[in-house]
Amino acid sequence: MTATLTAPPTQVKKPGKPRQNREAIFLFLPALLPVLILSVYPLIRGIALGFTDARAGLHVETNFVGFDNFSKLLHNGLFWDSFRIGVIWTLSVTILQFVAALGLALLLNTDIKFRGVARTIALIPWAMPPVVVAIMWRLLLHPTNGPVNEILQNLHLTDHPINFLGNFSTALPAVIVVGIWVGMPMTTVTLLAGLQGIDRTLYEAAAVDGAGAWSQFWNITLPQLRTVIVAITSLDMIWNFNSFGLVYVLTAGGPGGKTMLPMLFAYNEAFRYGNFGMAAAMGDVMVVIIILFLFFYLRNRLRSEA
Amino acid sequence: MRTRPGTRVLQYLAVLAYLIFLGFPLVWLISSSLKSPQEFASINPSILPKHVDFSNYTDALNEQGLVRGLGNSLQISIYSTILVLIVALPVSYALARFRSRLRPLTNGWILVSQVFPVILIVIPLFMILRPLHLTNTIPGVVIVYMVWSLPFALWMLQGYVAAVPRELEEAASVDGASRVRTIVSIVMPLLRPGLIATAMFTFISAWNEFFFALVLLQDPQLKTLPLVLARFVGAEGQVQFGPLAAASVLATVPSLVFFAFLQRRLTSGLLSGAVKG
Numbered sequence: 110m111t112a113t114l115t116a117p118p119t120q121v122k123k124p125g126k127p128r129q130n131r132e133a134i135f136l137f138l139p140a141l142l143p144v145l146i147l148s149v150y151p152l153i154r155g156i157a158l159g160f161t162d163a164r165a166g167l168h169v170e171t172n173f174v175g176f177d178n179f180s181k182l183l184h185n186g187l188f189w190d191s192f193r194i195g196v197i198w199t200l201s202v203t204i205l206q207f208v209a210a211l212g213l214a215l216l217l218n219t220d221i222k223f224r225g226v227a228r229t230i231a232l233i234p235w236a237m238p239p240v241v242v243a244i245m246w247r248l249l250l251h252p253t254n255g256p257v258n259e260i261l262q263n264l265h266l267t268d269h270p271i272n273f274l275g276n277f278s279t280a281l282p283a284v285i286v287v288g289i290w291v292g293m294p295m296t297t298v299t300l301l302a303g304l305q306g307i308d309r310t311l312y313e314a315a316a317v318d319g320a321g322a323w324s325q326f327w328n329i330t331l332p333q334l335r336t337v338i339v340a341i342t343s344l345d346m347i348w349n350f351n352s353f354g355l356v357y358v359l360t361a362g363g364p365g366g367k368t369m370l371p372m373l374f375a376y377n378e379a380f381r382y383g384n385f386g387m388a389a390a391m392g393d394v395m396v397v398i399i400i401l402f403l404f405f406y407l408r409n410r411l412r413s414e415a
Numbered sequence: 416m417r418t419r420p421g422t423r424v425l426q427y428l429a430v431l432a433y434l435i436f437l438g439f440p441l442v443w444l445i446s447s448s449l450k451s452p453q454e455f456a457s458i459n460p461s462i463l464p465k466h467v468d469f470s471n472y473t474d475a476l477n478e479q480g481l482v483r484g485l486g487n488s489l490q491i492s493i494y495s496t497i498l499v500l501i502v503a504l505p506v507s508y509a510l511a512r513f514r515s516r517l518r519p520l521t522n523g524w525i526l527v528s529q530v531f532p533v534i535l536i537v538i539p540l541f542m543i544l545r546p547l548h549l550t551n552t553i554p555g556v557v558i559v560y561m562v563w564s565l566p567f568a569l570w571m572l573q574g575y576v577a578a579v580p581r582e583l584e585e586a587a588s589v590d591g592a593s594r595v596r597t598i599v600s601i602v603m604p605l606l607r608p609g610l611i612a613t614a615m616f617t618f619i620s621a622w623n624e625f626f627f628a629l630v631l632l633q634d635p636q637l638k639t640l641p642l643v644l645a646r647f648v649g650a651e652g653q654v655q656f657g658p659l660a661a662a663s664v665l666a667t668v669p670s671l672v673f674f675a676f677l678q679r680r681l682t683s684g685l686l687s688g689a690v691k692g
Binding site (some may be wrong): 136144147163219226232240241289354388391393398 | 420437438505518542543561562585642648666671
């Protein structure tokens, strides 16, 4: 979702008076209780659960076990696999979709035709239920009935049907392509909006100074887009790292765990094996990674901007 | 920028490649849903159906699980949308108008709720809702969706509230109207487009949601449409592609219809925010 691209567009002119504060609290009340019970508390409890031996099932005593879950995770080969797969998936999807989206946004920012059409259909993948996207791609990539194999065979690129989602070597790349399909359009539209916000006179001045297309791109377009790029790529990374439904329906982590993203690993731990504590610990590890990433990425990006 | 003819051709080729990459899966899904069973069985299927045939849709709608899923999804999405609007309106008003200490807290929560892996939230939610007998119930999922859609609804709505001229409210308060009265009779009517957009967005996110539903709803009678569809694929051996494609199209229609309305508002509103950031 795009909810966090920036701070909400509000303006507050007057500093709060005590009476205003009381009124504000009154207006907050209907949301406060559900949010505290169903969002804030579960989040804190979830973080804490990683340090317990909580299991699924009724009336099970939960004990504090310190870093037990974490050391078990670190000694679990499957954890490292899913971590590695998660990183490959996140980086590939984010970077490839970004590069493709940037190219496309630059194209659509010229006086090319079909701009409106391209922009409208760009939002369709974003609006589709992820489960439907996954089903659609399973049908597309189906070894015997899918058109992708059909086309590849007609073009004589392969002489036998490929089971893209079922082969050890092709499953992760196939899933990555679907990830790009889902994410790229939205990134394109965002970048396009950024491009359209760049002051045209900058280019005119550069052209007068004899700057070529490349030089204009490196010296004007990219620096001017920096804030948008930082916002959209960091969000894309976080969303991709946390993604679940798409790959769950595409491969359920298979074949042989080759597409076992961290969230799928955690889901299985919790709801297949009943290891709530272990799954929460996995969630904690993911949070630490996300926070570290945000810290380094945003610090570097925003510093170089200043 | 000046462009040479050669570059121009390359540009159109690139746009074409993009349209195919993006559009082909959709075209193919819709066309599959319209193909007759005989055409499915034929060896070299064409991209477009030779005869448009709606039997896949009737087959899909004859599937009990699917219709039930459709009904469950509708119910859950409508209830959670109504709840979100009721809760979000006063909060977004307060966020847009007052400098309360709750403001930075709320905005922080909006941010955090987008970043954390849902696994951390869903396990405790499961543990909270179970003793209340709310797991495996529609109300349970509805309140979870309500809280989960709230950040985005708040983000959207407070922008709309901020756009309502303060002078109107001041005039009302000079006339002696209370705050609640002002909100109900002055702000709300002006907010109608914003409320509609927020409602549509909330509906879509509830309609598309998968993870919470997967964890919270085990009873086959209560499963939402995405869950029912996902289970169909799981049983691929027996599954009929035509009805599956038809059901997938049906599941996408509400989102697309709402998006057709929302598109301009969403892109201009959200993205201008993104750009200014």
